[in-house]
Amino acid sequence: MQRIRIDQAKCTGCRSCEAACSLKHYENEINPKKSRIRVCMVAERFYPVISGPPTEAECTSKVDVIIEGQEHDECTLCRAACPSRPWFREPDTDIALKCDFCGDPPEPHCVQVCAAEALTMVEVQ
Amino acid sequence: MHAWAGKILRVDLSEREYDIEDLDPYFAKMYIGAQGTATRILYDEVDPTIDALGEENKLIFSTGALVGTGAVTGIRSVWAAKSPLTGGIAFSNVGGYFPAEVKFAGYDMIIFEGIADDPVMLWIDDDEIEIMDADHLWGKDVFETEDIIKSEIDDPWKAMDTRIASIGPAGENLVKIAAIMSDKHRAAARCGIGAVMGSKNLKAVVAHGTKDVSVAVPEAFNKSVNAALGAIRASERASKVFPAYGSAGLVNFYNEVGLLPHMNFKKMALPEAHKISGQAVADGYLIRNQGCFSCPMSCGGPAEVKEGPFEGVSHRPEYETHALMGPNCGIYDPEALLKGNNECNRLGIDTMDMACQVSCAMELYEEGHLPESDAGMKLNFGNGEALVTLIQQTAYREGLGELIAEGGATLAEKYGQPDLFIGVKKMGYAGYDARNAYGMALGVVTSTRGGCHCRAYTLVREALAHAFGPKEMAVDPVSMQGKAEMLMMMQNMQTALVDCAGFCQFSMSGQPPPLLFPQLATATGVNYTMPEVVINGERIWNLQKMFNLKAGITKADDVLPKRLREEPATAGPGKGKNPDVETMLKYYYMLRGWDEEGVPTPQKLAELGLEGQGL
Known part of the structure; x- marks a missing residue:
């Protein structure tokens, strides 16, 4: 089974994945705000997040996580298209966006353009 | 139109009004974007003989045609005007994320006219344009300015997607080697473009955009992008040397072939150069790589000096800064270089012109033309603390900074040695002998x-x-x-x-x-x-x-x-x-x-x- 592996430390924040994703899913448009992958930038670190299923409601609990001394709102790293943030929803229509692996078999365009190899495809048993 | 957004935002700062014009397709085809479109507009609309810091000058931000398309490294854009430094045409090239955000807001160019009576910033949020008071930002450095503007945005997610270009104290003080900074460490540095922004009382431009950029032939475009990415992956220099060491990975090589200047272009090929190479900075200080929008090479990134007089987190400098602020000032300490680079970014000054002025001052001092009493410090070659002090003095026009702020040979002339300023058309010389x-x-x-x-x-x-x-x-x-x-x-x-x-x-x-x-x-x-x-x-x-x-x-x-x-x-x-x-x-x-x-x-x-x- 194939999976996308994200190596956060390798991400350079170039957002080529956002451009490639939107171009793949729309006829001829590039728009990071319509991308199913977003690069979250916190304190000069980059966290690629790939969208999962949408959710109707925000989480009731709010959670902070500390990673290597840096505090993050856990929502930052969450994959859901959720009312708490604008990501993974089309800005003009509010339609939720979910990663579809760019088809079956998967050939995710975000991985193809990731020169830093922060995104790779791995085969897992 | 494809690739181009098709709109020009024209802002009259004197009247605090704006207008949105169509980008003519024929004009776009002929002048493409960035410095091309900006050149034609300046040529048609600005009298080349005017005072560059006066009301008649226009400041233009112009995106490259492919900005936002995801073309490989398609992000570079320019700030353009008549230059207060050279008196000629100014265009200062910059990458980062800001240019793409302007494009996603729907604009190829922003043209600023007139002078605001009080400090202002321009807010662009797609179709919503606002010219807002920026009194509370005036006097703040570039890093503080970005942090304050972002902290004032209620929605943290929107704040993360908002990109800012601003000037620091140097631009405010009309320093003729001032830069316009964006994304904190990306500089539209040359030609004194920051002073033009300062003269207009424009502190910052803030952009957030949610619109599409389209491409005409998506499949062929995708193919051409992948072909370029493949070629970059196959290139040792593009895929290995640049990400690892930045453009400064060439410091050692250019030193060997006599292109790296030392001591205000007096010497070349000195063995000390390796101490301040891109390799030395990467091995000792680089935290991680950072790339501009849609760039696979990521030559930038934060770098940290952990202790000592030059302590702090800065950004990895590129080759020119290495060459001119390092060996050309006799400085072989990467920590002084990182601090100098960071002070220029923070205060909004061109590292290249600044370094050319410092190397000139150091030679004037060492040759006995510039007395220590005037400088208020020892200005010997290799003095990293003097470098940092001169940068700070220049931003605020204090001490020797008053002369340096005028750019060109002003400082060198004052001490009777105009030829010790190494430059062309009043602009400091690039780091290649x-x-x-x-x-x-x-x-x-x-x-x-x-x-x-x-x-x-x-x-x-x-x-x-x-x-x-x-x-x-x-x-x-x-x-x-x-x-x-x-x-x-x-x-x-x-x-x-x-x-x-x-x-x-x-x-x-x-x-x-x-x-x-x-x-x-x-x-x-x-x-x-x-x-x-x-x-x-x-x-x-x-x-x-x-x-x-x-x-x-x-x-x-x-x-x-x-x-x-x-x-x-x-x-x-x-x-x-x-x-x-x-x-x-x-x-x-x-x-x-x-x-x-x-x-x-x-x-x-x-x-x-x-x-x-x-x-």
């Missing part, structure tokens, strides 16, 4: 914006091809043979196909022009041929030249600094010799279709569709 690359000598002299190396990077053929290939591209660096032809071709091509399209020049080590052109053609859908694009570059070049001539910059200003003309090279292939720029220049003017005074002839202008634009 022209005595070991004659094409670059001619290139810096003929650059339409002053002492600048990046209008045609001849070193690809004069130096890099010898060491890294392709061998058939290599030319003798210290021969005059064929240099004018080579330079002119590169200037025309690079202007149009690289700069105006929005590609980064660094990427050419991996994606040469035949891989750039298909990205431009398939994204815009314009039925270009490559020679047509190059002719567009020639047209833009001639307009820039005409602007400068009308501003009073003549053949007499197309000269190398005296030191490079008269003091022979001490090492490298040109050892014992000097370039004869005057001879090359005559031939260059002729090839360009200019007269002996370097003025475009009516025939040449007509050939380029610029009838009646002569002097």
Whole structure:
């Protein structure tokens, strides 16, 4: 089974994945705000997040996580298209966006353009 | 339109009004974007003889045609105006994320006119445009300004997607070597463009955009992007050296071949250079890499000095800053370099011009022209603390900073030694000693914006091809043979196909022009041929030249600094010799279709569709 592996430390924040994703899913448009992958930038670190299923409601609990001394709102790293943030929803229509692996078999365009190899495809048993 | 957003935002700061105009498709095709479109608008709308810091100057932000499309390194854009430093045309190139955000908000260009009566910032949120008071930001440095603006946005997610360009105290204080900074560490540095923004009382431009950028032929575009990415992955320099060491990965090599300047261009090829190489910074201080929007090479990134007088987190400098702020100031301590670079970014100053002023001050001091009592400190070569102090003084026009802030030879003249300022057209000289690359000598002299190396990077053929290939591209660096032809071709091509399209020049080590052109053609859908694009570059070049001539910059200003003309090279292939720029220049003017005074002839202008634009 194939999976996308994200190596956060390798991400350079170039957002080529956002451009490639939107171009793949729309006829001829590039728009990071319509991308199913977003690069979250916190304190000069980059966290690629790939969208999962949408959710109707925000989480009731709010959670902070500390990673290597840096505090993050856990929502930052969450994959859901959720009312708490604008990501993974089309800005003009509010339609939720979910990663579809760019088809079956998967050939995710975000991985193809990731020169830093922060995104790779791995085969897992 | 495809690739282009199709809109120009025109802001009248005096009246605090704005207008949105359509970008004419024919105009876009001919002038492409970035410095091309900006050049034509400046040429048509700004009298080259006006006061650059007065109400009549216009400040233009112009995105490269491919910005936002995801073309490989398609992010580079310019800030343009009449330059308060050189008096000629100014365009300062910048990457980061800000340009893409402006494009996603729906604008190819922003034109600022007039002067606001109080400090203001421009907010662009798609169609919502607001000119807001920025009193509370005036006096703040670049980093504080970005942090404050972002903290004032209620929605943290929107704040993360909001990008800012601003000036620091240097721009506010009309320092003629001030930069416009964006994304904190990305500088539109040269030509004193930050002072133009300061003169308009414009502190910041804030952008957030949710619109689409479209490409004309998506499948072919995708193919051309993947072909370019493949070529970059296959290139050792583009995929390994640049990400690992930044452009400063070339410090050691350029030192060996006598191109890296030391001690205000007095010396070359000193072994100490390795201490301050890109490798030294990467190994000792780099935290991680950071790339501009849609760039696979990621030459930037935060770097940290953990303790000592230069402690702090800064950003990895590029080659020019390494060369000029390092060896050219006799500084071989990477920690002083990182601090100097960071202070320039924080205060909003061009690292290159700043470093040229410091190296000049140090030589004036060491030669006994500039007394310690005037400087208020020891200014010996290698004094990193003096470097940092001079940067701070310049931003606030204190002490020697008052003279440095005027740029050019002002400081050197005050102490009776104008020739110790190493520059062309009042702009500090780039970090390549022209005595070991004659094409670059001619290139810096003929650059339409002053002492600048990046209008045609001849070193690809004069130096890099010898060491890294392709061998058939290599030319003798210290021969005059064929240099004018080579330079002119590169200037025309690079202007149009690289700069105006929005590609980064660094990427050419991996994606040469035949891989750039298909990205431009398939994204815009314009039925270009490559020679047509190059002719567009020639047209833009001639307009820039005409602007400068009308501003009073003549053949007499197309000269190398005296030191490079008269003091022979001490090492490298040109050892014992000097370039004869005057001879090359005559031939260059002729090839360009200019007269002996370097003025475009009516025939040449007509050939380029610029009838009646002569002097």
